[in-house]
């Protein structure tokens with residue numbers, strides 16, 4: 001996490017400081033004059049960003065689900081659904097964790113293209 005006072009998400013200041021001190025009425029009037037905002041750029045404050053509350057439940061849509069399981073290779077990630085491959089219909093795709101993480105990295109790398117294609121499929 002960055003030590004910067006500027007929020008990386010919205011560019012607002014994370015913390016603002018106030019100096020509180022006792023002053024006379026005359027000093028107060030002078031300060032009000034000085035405090036008028038002459039800046040053309042508004043001061044932006046970060047109000048914080050909540051953690052996303054919706055966690056993926058493994059439902060991939062169209063009856064497909066992803067979950068963790070074990071097979072003869074050890075722990076795996078299983079995607080259950082109806083898939084057709086060269087041999088015939090399959091009801092699951094399973095990947096060892098290393099391959100799953102590799103798939104995840106590939107997905108992140110191609111996210112923009114995937115989002116575009118998914119949008120086109122919905123239309």
Ligand SMILES: [Zn+2]
Nearest residue numbers: 007009010046
């Ligand atoms: Zn922010």
